[in-house]
Amino acid sequence: MIRRHQDYILYQRSKKLRKSQKRKPIYYYQYRLPDGTLSNPRSTGCKSQTEAHRYVQSLIDNGTILCGSDLLFKSYASKFYDENGTWIKDKKALGTANKPGIGEIQIKKYQGFVNHYFVKYLPNNPLSSFTPSDIKEFRQNLLENEKLSRKTINDIMSCLRIMFTAAMDDGLVPKNPFRGIKPLLTEPKPRDAFSLEEVKQIVEYFKSEDLIRVYIIVAACTGMRLAEINSLRKSNIKNTYIDLKDQYRRGKLFPLKTRESRKIPICSELYNLLISTIPEGKEFVFDSLSDNRASDKLRGMLIKTMPEKRNEHGYCFHSLRHFANTYFLSKEIAPIKVASVMGHSTGVSSMQERYTNFTEKDFSEFYVVQSELFRYLTN
Structure with a gap:
C-alpha cells in the first residue's frame, strides 16, 4: 500500500x-x-x-511521469513551457518550416506569464486540488493588483488553461478547474485607417528624414506590418514582388504572425526605391533603424500635428496597414487578392491559397493602383 x-x-x-x-x-x-x-x-x-x-x-x-495528487503546481508549471517540454516539442512537430506550429515569441510570452504571474499569485497546492474558485481568485488578482488590460488577462488565462487541459488529458487532475470560466469581455480600442490626404501629410512631414519617409511609403503601399518591414533585405526583394517569409524583432528573425509566407507585389517605382535605400555593403534595407524607430517617430508626429484625431481614431503605425487595406478595396481589387497581399490569417485549403503560387498577371490591377498611389505620395 x-x-x-x-x-x-x-x-x-x-x-x-x-x-x-x-x-x-x-x-x-x-x-x-x-x-x-x-x-x-x-x-x-x-x-x-x-x-x-x-x-x-x-x-x-524529467517529467516522464507525473505523480498526480502529490504533484505541486509550481513543479508542473515551471517545466511545462520548456523548450524541451512535451507540449512545446509537440506544437513544433505539428508545424512546417513555412508555418511553424508555435513561434519563439509566443513561447517566450508564455514563459514570462509563468515566471511573472503564476508563481506570484497561484498557490503551490497539489495540481489535482485546484478549483474554479482558485482560478477566479487568480484572475481577480491580475485585475486589481497588476492593473493589466482585459485582453492581456485573457491571454494569461489562455496560457494557464492550456496547462490544465494537458493535465486533464494526461489524467493528472480529476476535473478541469476552468469549467464554467469564460473570458473577460473587452472593449476594443478604435484604430481607424488614415485617409489618403493624411498619409500624404505624413509623407511630406518626414521629407527631411528620408529613411523614415521611405519606411512610411512602403507601409502605405504594401500594408506590411512594422516587424515585416524591419525584415526587408536584398535577398527577398525581387523585381516585381517581395518574398516575405519572416519578421524582425529584438535583433532576430521570427516566423510571420500568421506563420504563412506570402508574396507582395511591388510596382517598379517601389522596387527602385527599396533597392536604392539599402546601405552599401549591408543586407537589410533599414539596417540603421532600430525596431520601433519609425513607429516612435510617427507617434511623435501625430501627437504634435493631430492630437485630437489621434485620440479619436486611435491612430498609430498600424493605421497605415488599415489604410492600405481600405485603399486597395476602394479601387475594386478583389477582396481575396487584397487578403492575400495583406497576409490576413486564413485556414488550410482556403480560397486564398490559390494565390500562393504568385504570378504577375494575377495581380495586374494591383500594380496599376500601387503605382498611382506611389506617385501621389511622392510628388
Missing part, C-alpha cells in the same frame, strides 16, 4: 523459472494518480532496489 507522502512504490516480480535457472527478480513501480488510485505496474528493468529508486526518481525529475 502506498503511503500518503510517497510518490510511488517499488516491489519485486519474477517469472517462474526452471530449477536450473537462476535470475534475480526485476523491480516494478506504481505511482499515485489524481484520484488516489495506483497506476498500472511498470518495469524499472533494474534488479537492485537502489537502482530502481534512482530510475523512477529520474522519470519524475
Whole structure:
C-alpha cells in the first residue's frame, strides 16, 4: 500500500523459472494518480532496489511521469513551457518550416506569464486540488493588483488553461478547474485607417528624414506590418514582388504572425526605391533603424500635428496597414487578392491559397493602383 507522502512504490516480480535457472527478480513501480488510485505496474528493468529508486526518481525529475495528487503546481508549471517540454516539442512537430506550429515569441510570452504571474499569485497546492474558485481568485488578482488590460488577462488565462487541459488529458487532475470560466469581455480600442490626404501629410512631414519617409511609403503601399518591414533585405526583394517569409524583432528573425509566407507585389517605382535605400555593403534595407524607430517617430508626429484625431481614431503605425487595406478595396481589387497581399490569417485549403503560387498577371490591377498611389505620395 502506498503511503500518503510517497510518490510511488517499488516491489519485486519474477517469472517462474526452471530449477536450473537462476535470475534475480526485476523491480516494478506504481505511482499515485489524481484520484488516489495506483497506476498500472511498470518495469524499472533494474534488479537492485537502489537502482530502481534512482530510475523512477529520474522519470519524475524529467517529467516522464507525473505523480498526480502529490504533484505541486509550481513543479508542473515551471517545466511545462520548456523548450524541451512535451507540449512545446509537440506544437513544433505539428508545424512546417513555412508555418511553424508555435513561434519563439509566443513561447517566450508564455514563459514570462509563468515566471511573472503564476508563481506570484497561484498557490503551490497539489495540481489535482485546484478549483474554479482558485482560478477566479487568480484572475481577480491580475485585475486589481497588476492593473493589466482585459485582453492581456485573457491571454494569461489562455496560457494557464492550456496547462490544465494537458493535465486533464494526461489524467493528472480529476476535473478541469476552468469549467464554467469564460473570458473577460473587452472593449476594443478604435484604430481607424488614415485617409489618403493624411498619409500624404505624413509623407511630406518626414521629407527631411528620408529613411523614415521611405519606411512610411512602403507601409502605405504594401500594408506590411512594422516587424515585416524591419525584415526587408536584398535577398527577398525581387523585381516585381517581395518574398516575405519572416519578421524582425529584438535583433532576430521570427516566423510571420500568421506563420504563412506570402508574396507582395511591388510596382517598379517601389522596387527602385527599396533597392536604392539599402546601405552599401549591408543586407537589410533599414539596417540603421532600430525596431520601433519609425513607429516612435510617427507617434511623435501625430501627437504634435493631430492630437485630437489621434485620440479619436486611435491612430498609430498600424493605421497605415488599415489604410492600405481600405485603399486597395476602394479601387475594386478583389477582396481575396487584397487578403492575400495583406497576409490576413486564413485556414488550410482556403480560397486564398490559390494565390500562393504568385504570378504577375494575377495581380495586374494591383500594380496599376500601387503605382498611382506611389506617385501621389511622392510628388
